Amino acid sequence: MSPLKIEKGASSHSVYALRDPHSEIVEKHTLAVLVENEPGVLARVIGLFSGRGYNIESLTVAEVDHTGHRSRITIVTTGTPAVIDQIKAQLGRIVPVHQVHDLTVEGPAVERELALLKVANDGEKRVEALRLADIFRAKVVDSTLSSFVFELTGTPEKIDAFAELMRPLGLSELARTGVAALKRGEL
Amino acid sequence: MARQMTGAQMVVQALKDQGVDTVFGYPGGAVLPIYDEIFQQNEINHVLVRHEQGAVHAAEGYARSTGKPGVVLVTSGPGATNAVTGLTDALLDSIPLVVLTGQVATFLIGTDGFQEADTVGITRPCTKHNWLVKDTDKLADTIHQAFHVATSGRPGPVLIDIPKDVQFAEAGYIEPQKARTSHYQPKMKADIESINDLVSLIEKAERPVFYTGGGVINSGPAASQLLTELVEGTGIPITSTLMGLGAYPASGKNWLGMLGMHGLYEANMAMHGCDLMINVGARFDDRITGKVDEFSPGSHKVHIDIDPSSINKIIRVDLPIIGDVAHVLEDVLKVWKSRGRKTNAPAVAKWWEQIGEWRAINCLSYKNSDKVIKPQYALQRLEALTKNHDRYITTEVGQHQMWAAQFLGFEAPNRWMTSGGLGTMGYGFPASIGVQMAHRDALVINVAGEASWLMNMQEMGTAVQFNLPVKQFILNNERLGMVRQWQELMHGERYSHSWSESLPDFVKLAEAFGAKGILCKDPADLDDAIMEMINHDGPVIFDCLVEKHENCFPMIPSGKAHNEILLGAEAAAFSGGGALV
Ligand SMILES: Cc1ncc(C[n+]2csc(CCOP(=O)(O)OP(=O)(O)O)c2C)c(N)n1
Numbered sequence: 116m117s118p119l120k121i122e123k124g125a126s127s128h129s130v131y132a133l134r135d136p137h138s139e140i141v142e143k144h145t146l147a148v149l150v151e152n153e154p155g156v157l158a159r160v161i162g163l164f165s166g167r168g169y170n171i172e173s174l175t176v177a178e179v180d181h182t183g184h185r186s187r188i189t190i191v192t193t194g195t196p197a198v199i200d201q202i203k204a205q206l207g208r209i210v211p212v213h214q215v216h217d218l219t220v221e222g223p224a225v226e227r228e229l230a231l232l233k234v235a236n237d238g239e240k241r242v243e244a245l246r247l248a249d250i251f252r253a254k255v256v257d258s259t260l261s262s263f264v265f266e267l268t269g270t271p272e273k274i275d276a277f278a279e280l281m282r283p284l285g286l287s288e289l290a291r292t293g294v295a296a297l298k299r300g301e302l
Numbered sequence: 303m304a305r306q307m308t309g310a311q312m313v314v315q316a317l318k319d320q321g322v323d324t325v326f327g328y329p330g331g332a333v334l335p336i337y338d339e340i341f342q343q344n345e346i347n348h349v350l351v352r353h354e355q356g357a358v359h360a361a362e363g364y365a366r367s368t369g370k371p372g373v374v375l376v377t378s379g380p381g382a383t384n385a386v387t388g389l390t391d392a393l394l395d396s397i398p399l400v401v402l403t404g405q406v407a408t409f410l411i412g413t414d415g416f417q418e419a420d421t422v423g424i425t426r427p428c429t430k431h432n433w434l435v436k437d438t439d440k441l442a443d444t445i446h447q448a449f450h451v452a453t454s455g456r457p458g459p460v461l462i463d464i465p466k467d468v469q470f471a472e473a474g475y476i477e478p479q480k481a482r483t484s485h486y487q488p489k490m491k492a493d494i495e496s497i498n499d500l501v502s503l504i505e506k507a508e509r510p511v512f513y514t515g516g517g518v519i520n521s522g523p524a525a526s527q528l529l530t531e532l533v534e535g536t537g538i539p540i541t542s543t544l545m546g547l548g549a550y551p552a553s554g555k556n557w558l559g560m561l562g563m564h565g566l567y568e569a570n571m572a573m574h575g576c577d578l579m580i581n582v583g584a585r586f587d588d589r590i591t592g593k594v595d596e597f598s599p600g601s602h603k604v605h606i607d608i609d610p611s612s613i614n615k616i617i618r619v620d621l622p623i624i625g626d627v628a629h630v631l632e633d634v635l636k637v638w639k640s641r642g643r644k645t646n647a648p649a650v651a652k653w654w655e656q657i658g659e660w661r662a663i664n665c666l667s668y669k670n671s672d673k674v675i676k677p678q679y680a681l682q683r684l685e686a687l688t689k690n691h692d693r694y695i696t697t698e699v700g701q702h703q704m705w706a707a708q709f710l711g712f713e714a715p716n717r718w719m720t721s722g723g724l725g726t727m728g729y730g731f732p733a734s735i736g737v738q739m740a741h742r743d744a745l746v747i748n749v750a751g752e753a754s755w756l757m758n759m760q761e762m763g764t765a766v767q768f769n770l771p772v773k774q775f776i777l778n779n780e781r782l783g784m785v786r787q788w789q790e791l792m793h794g795e796r797y798s799h800s801w802s803e804s805l806p807d808f809v810k811l812a813e814a815f816g817a818k819g820i821l822c823k824d825p826a827d828l829d830d831a832i833m834e835m836i837n838h839d840g841p842v843i844f845d846c847l848v849e850k851h852e853n854c855f856p857m858i859p860s861g862k863a864h865n866e867i868l869l870g871a872e873a874a875a876f877s878g879g880g881a882l883v
């Protein structure tokens with residue numbers, strides 16, 4: 116009496132045949148999580164990511180509706196499609212979470228980050244830093260005779276690129292907000 | 303205008319308005335105002351446990367056996383931290399609980415005050431939701447919300463932390479109907495398309511199987527009835543997880559027995575070989591799937607669950623159906639009937655033949671003895687002598703738990719309370735107390751191992767004080783039996799710290815608490831001893847000395863596939879292979 120010997124994928128119904136062949140590829144997704152702004156809600160979201168071993172690349176949060184006490188948390192995370200689906204489902208279970216939007220799949224979105232960069236230098240380097248800032252449309256928001264603080268908004272990639280250029284020119288401190296994102300279009 | 307009252311009065315009023323009749327608790331400085339209010343009323347029974355962990359497990363037993371949320375009241379600091387194991391247990395098994403903890407006064411929070419602990423911080427990952435109420439105005443509303451959240455959607459434990467000054471202060475009481483609950487409304491009904499798809503699959507399947515779990519029990523008695531009707535109507539075999547036992551009657555003709563690591567051979571083989579798996583309220587736990595890559599390789603998988611995060615968490619399914627089990631099954635039955643009650647009867651009949659061959663192996667067979675009581679025999683006798691009673695069973699964790707699941711039959715839901723997800727030794731005794739509080743005239747038996755039982759033995763005091771005739775049926779192998787079994791099979795028989803030494807004399811222990819103790823070691827005396835236990839009107843510790851080195855089979859070693867199941871010597875001799883003894 117031998118057990119049924121069934122090969123993987125032997126049946127036309129096999130789930131293995133249906134599995135997305137790319138499912139092991141790690142993707143980056145931007146999630147917008149609308150929450151009730153009650154104490155501890157951020158701890159719940161962060162605790163979910165650490166407790167279940169998910170990645171957070173960046174996270175921003177602020178109250179966006181002061182009368183309704185709603186906050187918007189924007190999370191950039193990475194994972195295989197299955198992990199991303201789990202993250203969204205797990206976020207959706209948190210009681211004060213009202214909505215979870217995956218801006219990466221819901222259509223085109225605008226993503227912006229703000230950075231402040233302190234660059235300390237003089238002479239040629241100072242001139243070069245200013246010239247590059249101009250190309251990147253960074254603003255000078257503070258200046259001494261031997262330093263600038265630049266303010267730059269853009270995609271995270273643009274900020275990475277600018278920071279790389281500033282590094283040899285005397286970049287001494289960098290503060291970034293993390294990504295804020297909105298879906299494009301009317302709705 | 304809303305009725306003015308103190309926070310402590312609000313707590314008691316809100317519990318009454320939520321229909322609470324029993325609270326399990328333990329007092330302390332930070333909940334004294336609430337205890338003062340409890341003292342001054344008679345509608346709510348308070349059961350004084352002997353340890354806060356016991357309170358939470360008792361509330362779980364109460365909840366699981368009634369379908370109502372269990373309620374716990376404990377003090378701040380150590381009272382709250384002692385409740386953590388129970389909260390985690392309830393979270394993993396989706397048991398609705400409302401736990402009220404006292405907290406130091408709001409102006410002391412953050413100062414490391416006496417008996418201050420960050421209770422909401424500590425319990426955030428082990429509750430479905432929790433609240434720290436800093437304002438008496440919000441207290442009643444929060445308690446009503448808490449009951450709503452604990453019992454809606456996938457049930458679970460919630461906790462409300464109430465600082466002492468909030469209990470003293472006065473504010474207006476908010477009635478349950480006026481509480482803010484609208485923001486949390488999980489979806490109950492599934493899309494009709496997915497229901498139609500499932501019916502099509504049922505109509506065509508050649509080797510279908512129902513795989514059901516605790517979600518059926520949580521959905522309420524109607525879910526069990528609908529499940530039974532669908533199973534009998536379609537003639538499809540059914541197996542269940544540990545948590546789902548009783549949803550379909552064990553005497554039903556389609557019952558395959560429990561599946562999983564210590565599940566029945568025929569149940570696991572049916573899971574492995576099926577072409578249609580209909581998961582109803584189960585969650586593909588690793589004790590069920592074994593090796594995920596080789597789990598039921600040829601099947602079309604359907605998953606009915608109220609919690610979207612359960613879908614595709616471990617096993618990718620072909621047809622997810624998100625909704626409450628009772629709602630979904632009602633729709634499935636309706637559609638299946640309206641389309642002419644079709645099944646692929648000839649193929650399913652062949653499938654039953656195959657299952658019959660697996661069944662013939664008789665995977666639960668064991669070598670009995672007339673010298674020493676075999677644990678399986680003890681449970682068979684317990685089953686025979688108690689099955690016609692109004693009976694509820696709780697268990698501890700270990701071999702005895704698995705044998706209880708294999709050898710006891712459950713005909714209805716809510717009759718079987720066990721710690722499934724967390725596997726908490728020490729669960730069963732306090733749970734039996736909670737069950738008995740809810741069912742005063744029923745026969746409540748905790749099938750225990752001696753080691754687990756000792757973990758919450760202080761609750762003998764509770765059982766005696768409240769005249770709760772709970773029967774502690776201890777299968778005493780003087781071993782941490784399940785640990786010993788793994789050491790024997792997986793760790794070269796090196797029995798590192800897996801035996802129970804310096805055990806108490808359980809009969810004397812019972813007597814020391816003012817209860818009855820029974821010792822039984824001869825198989826010939828077993829029936830009389832069990833009858834003596836049943837007939838005694840009061841709590842009993844039954845010390846059943848059993849074979850020390852019995853192994854629990856079948857067993858799927860962790861990480862192995864269903865068809866790599868190990869059988870005991872008796873069954874293996876018959877099947878011609880797969881033995882490891
Ligand atoms: C609180 C807790 N600690 C440790 C374990 C690990 N564990 C699982 S079963 C077991 C042995 C249980 O022994 P006993 O209660 O005598 O039951 P038996 O297996 O002998 O029937 C242990 C230590 C657990 N499940 N829970």
Ligand SMILES: [Mg+2]
Binds near residue numbers: 700752779780782
């Ligand atoms: Mg033992």
